[in-house]
Amino acid sequence: MNRSPTAILQISRRAALALTVALLGACAQMAPAPDPLPSWNEGPAKDAIVQFVRKTTDSASPQFVPPAQRVATFDQDGTLWVEQPMYAQVAFALDRVKDVVKAQPALANEEPFKAVVTGDRAAMARFTEGDLLKIVGASQAGLSIEAFREVVKAWAATAKHPKFQRPYTELVYAPMVEAMKYLRANGYRTYIVTGGGQEFVRAFADAVYGVPPEQVIGSMLKVDYSVRNGVPTMTNAPAVFFINDKAGKPVGINMVIGQRPQAAFGNSDGDQQMLEWTTAGAGARLGMLVLHDDAQREFAYGPAAGLPESKVGTFTQSLYDEAKAKGWTVISIKKDWKRVFAYE
Amino acid sequence: MNRSPTAILQISRRAALALTVALLGACAQMAPAPDPLPSWNEGPAKDAIVQFVRKTTDSASPQFVPPAQRVATFDQDGTLWVEQPMYAQVAFALDRVKDVVKAQPALANEEPFKAVVTGDRAAMARFTEGDLLKIVGASQAGLSIEAFREVVKAWAATAKHPKFQRPYTELVYAPMVEAMKYLRANGYRTYIVTGGGQEFVRAFADAVYGVPPEQVIGSMLKVDYSVRNGVPTMTNAPAVFFINDKAGKPVGINMVIGQRPQAAFGNSDGDQQMLEWTTAGAGARLGMLVLHDDAQREFAYGPAAGLPESKVGTFTQSLYDEAKAKGWTVISIKKDWKRVFAYE
Numbered sequence: 159m160n161r162s163p164t165a166i167l168q169i170s171r172r173a174a175l176a177l178t179v180a181l182l183g184a185c186a187q188m189a190p191a192p193d194p195l196p197s198w199n200e201g202p203a204k205d206a207i208v209q210f211v212r213k214t215t216d217s218a219s220p221q222f223v224p225p226a227q228r229v230a231t232f233d234q235d236g237t238l239w240v241e242q243p244m245y246a247q248v249a250f251a252l253d254r255v256k257d258v259v260k261a262q263p264a265l266a267n268e269e270p271f272k273a274v275v276t277g278d279r280a281a282m283a284r285f286t287e288g289d290l291l292k293i294v295g296a297s298q299a300g301l302s303i304e305a306f307r308e309v310v311k312a313w314a315a316t317a318k319h320p321k322f323q324r325p326y327t328e329l330v331y332a333p334m335v336e337a338m339k340y341l342r343a344n345g346y347r348t349y350i351v352t353g354g355g356q357e358f359v360r361a362f363a364d365a366v367y368g369v370p371p372e373q374v375i376g377s378m379l380k381v382d383y384s385v386r387n388g389v390p391t392m393t394n395a396p397a398v399f400f401i402n403d404k405a406g407k408p409v410g411i412n413m414v415i416g417q418r419p420q421a422a423f424g425n426s427d428g429d430q431q432m433l434e435w436t437t438a439g440a441g442a443r444l445g446m447l448v449l450h451d452d453a454q455r456e457f458a459y460g461p462a463a464g465l466p467e468s469k470v471g472t473f474t475q476s477l478y479d480e481a482k483a484k485g486w487t488v489i490s491i492k493k494d495w496k497r498v499f500a501y502e
Numbered sequence: 503m504n505r506s507p508t509a510i511l512q513i514s515r516r517a518a519l520a521l522t523v524a525l526l527g528a529c530a531q532m533a534p535a536p537d538p539l540p541s542w543n544e545g546p547a548k549d550a551i552v553q554f555v556r557k558t559t560d561s562a563s564p565q566f567v568p569p570a571q572r573v574a575t576f577d578q579d580g581t582l583w584v585e586q587p588m589y590a591q592v593a594f595a596l597d598r599v600k601d602v603v604k605a606q607p608a609l610a611n612e613e614p615f616k617a618v619v620t621g622d623r624a625a626m627a628r629f630t631e632g633d634l635l636k637i638v639g640a641s642q643a644g645l646s647i648e649a650f651r652e653v654v655k656a657w658a659a660t661a662k663h664p665k666f667q668r669p670y671t672e673l674v675y676a677p678m679v680e681a682m683k684y685l686r687a688n689g690y691r692t693y694i695v696t697g698g699g700q701e702f703v704r705a706f707a708d709a710v711y712g713v714p715p716e717q718v719i720g721s722m723l724k725v726d727y728s729v730r731n732g733v734p735t736m737t738n739a740p741a742v743f744f745i746n747d748k749a750g751k752p753v754g755i756n757m758v759i760g761q762r763p764q765a766a767f768g769n770s771d772g773d774q775q776m777l778e779w780t781t782a783g784a785g786a787r788l789g790m791l792v793l794h795d796d797a798q799r800e801f802a803y804g805p806a807a808g809l810p811e812s813k814v815g816t817f818t819q820s821l822y823d824e825a826k827a828k829g830w831t832v833i834s835i836k837k838d839w840k841r842v843f844a845y846e
Contacts (some may be wrong), residue, residue, distance in 0.1 A: 159764075226714055239737040303756060360760050370570055371760025372691075372716075381756060383775055390778045392756055406725040412647060412725060412736055414758050416704050416715025418757045431727055 194340040196496070198335040199238040203446070203494040206487040207337055210444040213434055215419060216342045216399075221442035223420055225345045230421040230444075231375075231411060231432060232338065234352040234359060236471040237448050238320065238367065239424045242457040247354045248290055248328075251297035251315050260452060265296070291398070294355065294362045299396035303357065306394060310361035310493040324501070327366045331448075332500040334423070338367060341421070351411060352376045353403035353428050357394065376409045377402045404430045408435035420444065426471040433486055445486035449473060455498045522579035523817075538684040540840070541677040547790070547838040550713070550812045550831040551681055554788040558764060559688045567764055569689045574765040574788075575719075575755060575776060576682065578696035578703060580768045580815040581792050582711065584663065584673040586722045586801040588814060591698045592634055593670075594642035595655050602640045609640070635742070638699065642723055643740035647701065650738060652828040654705035668845070671710045685765070689759060693763075695755060696720045697747035697772050701738065721746045747772045752779035763789065770815045777830055789830035793817060796835040 166310070168266050198204040199322065236243035254276040267270040270289035273281035285293075298306050322329055338348045350357055350369050354377030363369040373434040380395040402410040408431050412421065421444035422429070422436035433445040450457050451465055460469035462478035481488050491498060539693040541717040544550040558567040579585035599618040602609065609615040614633035617625035640651050658671050666673055682692045693714050696703055701718030707713040752775050755763065765788035766773070766780035777789040795800050795809055796819070803812035805824035825832050835842060 222741070226708075243683075270793045288544060356760075364570075373757065374760060378757065383752045383779070386776065390752070390775070390782045392779075406726045408734070408736060409725045413700075413722065414716065416700075417720060434729065435727070435736075438734045 171345045191426055193230070194343065195262050195333065195336050197336055199494055199496050201494055203487050203489045206444065206446065207340070209342050210421060210442060211340065214273055214442050223441065227417060227418040227420065228341075228344070228346040229349065229415055229417060230338075230341050230346045231349045231415075231419045231423070231436065232334070233302075233407075233426070233429045233432070234354055236450065237423050237429070238334050238350070239326065240322070240456065241467070241471045242450075242459065242468070243320065245354065246326045246495040247294060247358050249317065250310065250358070251290075251294040253317060254294040254314060255293060260334075261300070262288050265404075271296070295379060295396060295398065298355065298357065298394045301394055303381070303392045303394070306357055307361040310358055312315075322420065322499075325363055326355040328501055329499060330366055331495070332497055333495045333502075335500070337405060337423070342368070346421070348375060349375060349415065350488050351422075351432060353401070353406075354375060355379075355401070367484055372414075375402055375414045377406075405431045407432035409433070422446075423448070425450070426470075428478055429479070430477055434484075436488065445481070445484065446489055447473070447486060448491065449478075449490045452492055452495075452498070456491055507633050511534075535715070538687065539677065539680050541680055541842050543838055545838055547831050547833045550788065551684070552698070552788065554765060554786060555684065555688050558786050567572070567785065571761060572688070572690040572762065573684075573693065573759055573761060573763040574575055574682075574685050574690045575693045575695040575751075575759075575763045575767070575780065576678070577751075577768040577770070577773045577776070578694050578698055580794065581773070582674055582678050582694070583670065584666070584800065585815045586707075586794075586803065586812070587664065589698065590670045591638055591702050593661065594654065594702070595638040597655070597657060597661060598641040599637060605644070612783055615640070634780075639740060639742065640724060642699065642701065642738045646724070647736045653706040654702055658706050667841075671706055672845055673712055673843060674838070676841055677839045679711060679844070682713075684704055686712070690765070691717060691721060693717045693759065694756075695746065695751055695766075695776060697745070697750075699723075700746070716758075719746055719758045723751075740784055749775045751776035756780070766790075767792070769794070770817050771821050773816075774821055774824070777825075778828075781828060781830065789825070789828065790833055791821070791830060792833045792835065793822075795834055796839075796842070 159215045190358050195204055195207065213219045213221045214228070216222060232238055235245050239246070252274055255271055259271060259275055266275050270292055271287055274293070294379065314325060317326060318324060319326055319329055341348055348369060350359055350363055350367065350373065352375050356374055356378050358370045360374045364371070364376050366392045378399045380397040380399040382393050382395050384391055400406065400410065407429065411432065418439045420442070422433050423434055423446045425448035429447065432445070437443040437445040449463060450459050451463065452458060459466050459471065460466045460473050462473045478488065520673055539548055539551065550845065556563045557563045560566060560570070561698055576582055579589050583590070594617055599615055600706055603615060610619050610668050613785065613787045614637055615816065618637070643682045645653065650722055656670060661670060662668060663670055663673055692705055692713060693823055694711065694717065698720050700718055703720050704715045705717050708715070722743045724741040724743040726737050726739050728735055744754065749771065762783045763780045764786070766777045769792035773791065777791070781787040781789040793807060794803050795807065796802060803810050803815065804817050805811045806817045806819045
C-alpha cells in the first residue's frame with residue numbers, strides 16, 4: 159500500500175473500486191448509525207417498521223425483497239397530515255369559491271355555492287359528500303394543470319389551520335415523514351395514495367414529503383388536451399374521472415405502479431382495501447393504521463377503540479378488529495409518537 | 503500519500519470520499535468510453551440524441567436538466583418493436599379468440615368473433631377499429647391482473663411473427679433499446695407510452711426493455727377490486743377505461759408521471775400530441791419519429807415521404823411536415839440504423 163500518488167493513479171479500475179468499497183466500509187464502521195425514527199417512542203409500532211425494513215432488505219433474509227419491488231404506499235389525510243376538522247382540500251376549495259363565483263356568476267344562486275357565498279353555516283353543516291365534491295371540482299375545473307398547481311401553492315403558503323394557526327404544510331406528522339425517509343434510505347419508493355385530488359397533492363408533495371409527482375396517486379378530474387393559440391394545453395375538465403378511495407385505492411395503485419406494494423399506511427375505512435391488497439401478497443408485508451387518540455396534541459376520533467365518532471377519517475371498530483385479526487399494526491398517536499409535528 | 507494501510511483506514515469520511523472521487527475520475531480517463539449507440543450510423547439522428555443528452559446532463563450547460571425532471575417517453579408499436587402487418591396485441595387477441603369463445607360459447611355466433619372462429623378472411627379484412635377493440639378487450643376481460651400477465655407471457659414465449667418467424671419480443675429495434683439504455687445511464691427514466699394495453703405491455707416490458715411496470719402507460723380496461731373467497735382480487739372488466747392514444751397520450755403522461763417529458767419518441771399520427779406536448783416545454787427538448795422506409799430489412803409505410811399507405815402506424819405527410827417545422831428529428835431506418843434487430 160506504500161505506493162506513490164502516481165502509482166495509485168495507475169492502478170486498474172477494478173482495484174480502485176475494491177479500494178473504494180473497502181474505504182467506504184471502513185468509514186461506515188466508525189460511528190454507530192443514528193436512530194432513523196427519533197420521533198417514535200420505543201414500542202411495537204416502531205419495532206414493526208424497523209423489523210420490516212431489516213428483513214426485506216437484508217440479502218441473507220428469507221424475506222428479502224429485490225429493490226425493484228420495494229414499494230410503500232401512504233394515505234395522506236390523517237396519515238401524513240392533519241385531516242380535522244375538515245380535509246385541507248375542502249378548506250382550500252371553500253377559500254376558492256369566491257374566485258369560482260367571480261368567474262361563473264350564475265353559481266352564486268346555486269347550491270352548494272350559494273351557502274358558501276352567503277356564509278350560511280347551517281346549510282354548510284348539512285353539506286353531503288356530493289356537495290363537497292362539487293365545490294372541490296369547481297375549485298380546479300377550467301384551470302390548466304400548471305395554473306392549478308400554482309393556485310394550490312399560493313394557497314398553501316398563506317392559509318392557516320383553524321386550531322393550530324399554522325400552515326397546513328407544517329401540520330405533517332414528523333414520525334411519518336421519518337418513516338418515509340427511512341424506507342427511501344432502504345431502497346423503497348414511497349407513494350402517496352390519497353382520496354384527495356392528485357393534482358392538489360402534487361402541488362406540494364415534493365417540497366413537503368420529498369415525493370415527486372409520479373409518486374402521487376389520487377382522485378382525478380378528466381383532463382382535456384388541446385392546442386390553444388398554438389400552445390399545447392392540458393385543462394382540468396368539470397367531470398370526475400377517477401375516485402381513488404376505498405376499492406379505488408388498489409385499482410389506482412395498479413394503474414400507476416402496476417405492482418402490489420410491500421407496505422401500506424393508512425388511518426381510516428378509506429384505506430381498508432389498500433391494506434388488504436398489500437398484505438395479502440406473499441412474503442413480508444407491512445400494514446399500519448394511525449389511530450387518532452390524542453385530543454391534547456392533535457385530535458381524537460374513531461369511533462374505533464371507543465373514540466368519538468367522526469364523518470372525516472372514520473376509523474370503524476370493524477376496521478380495528480380486522481387490523482388485529484390480520485396482524486396490521488395500529489399506531490397510537492398518544493403512545494407511539496414522541497412528537498407529532500416537527501415544530502414541537 | 504505514503505501512509506500505512508492502518509492510517510488509510512483512519513482517515514476521515516470526507517477525505518475518503520474525496521479520494522474515491524479522485525480515483526474514479528482517474529479511472530474514467532484511462533479508456534475512451536465505448537460508443538453507447540453502436541447500432542446507429544453516424545448522422546443527424548444519432549447526433550440529436552447524443553447532443554441532447556450532453557446538454558441536459560452537463561451541469562455547466564445552460565440547458566442542464568435536474569435528475570428529477572429527466573423523463574423520456576417512448577411509443578411502443580412501430581417505435582420500439584415491429585407493428586406490421588398487424589399490432590402484436592391484435593395477433594395475441596386473435597390467437598386468444600378460441601379460448602374466449604370456449605369460456606363464452608354464445609360469442610361464436612356474434613361478429614367479430616364469428617369471422618375469426620370460422621376463418622372468414624374476407625370478413626376479417628373488413629374489421630374496423632371497433633371490431634379489433636372488441637377482440638382485444640375480450641382477450642383480457644374476466645381475467646385477474648396476474649392471470650392476464652401470465653397468459654401474455656406464455657403467448658410471447660411461443661408466438662411467431664409471420665414475416666420474420668421469430669418471437670415478437672426478438673423484433674425490438676436494437677437502436678432504440680440502445681437509446682433507452684443510454685438515456686437511463688444518464689439519469690433519465692424511460693417510460694413506454696403506448697396506445698396498446700397497459701397490462702399487455704407490462705407483462706414483458708421489464709424483461710424486454712428493462713422498463714418496470716410503473717413506467718408503462720397504456721390503454722386500460724376498467725379494473726374491479728373485490729374479495730373472492732377471502733382473497734383480494736383485481737379483475738379486468740369488459741369496459742374500456744382509458745384510451746392512451748393521440749390526445750390521450752399527454753393526458754396519460756400527466757396521469758402517471760405528472761410532469762412534461764424532456765424527450766419523446768414515436769412513429770405515427772398517434773404520437774403527434776405527445777411530441778407536441780413534450781417539445782413545447784422550455785429548455786432543451788427532443789422529439790423523434792421513426793420513419794419505416796426499409797422494406798428489405800423491415801417494412802416500408804407512411805404515407806409520408808411517398809411511402810405506401812398503411813392503416814397500421816399511419817405516418818401522414820402532415821405529421822412529417824410538422825416534424826420538419828418544429829425541429830423534430832425523423833429517423834430513417836434505412837439510413838440511420840446500422841442494424842435493425844439485435845439478432846442480425
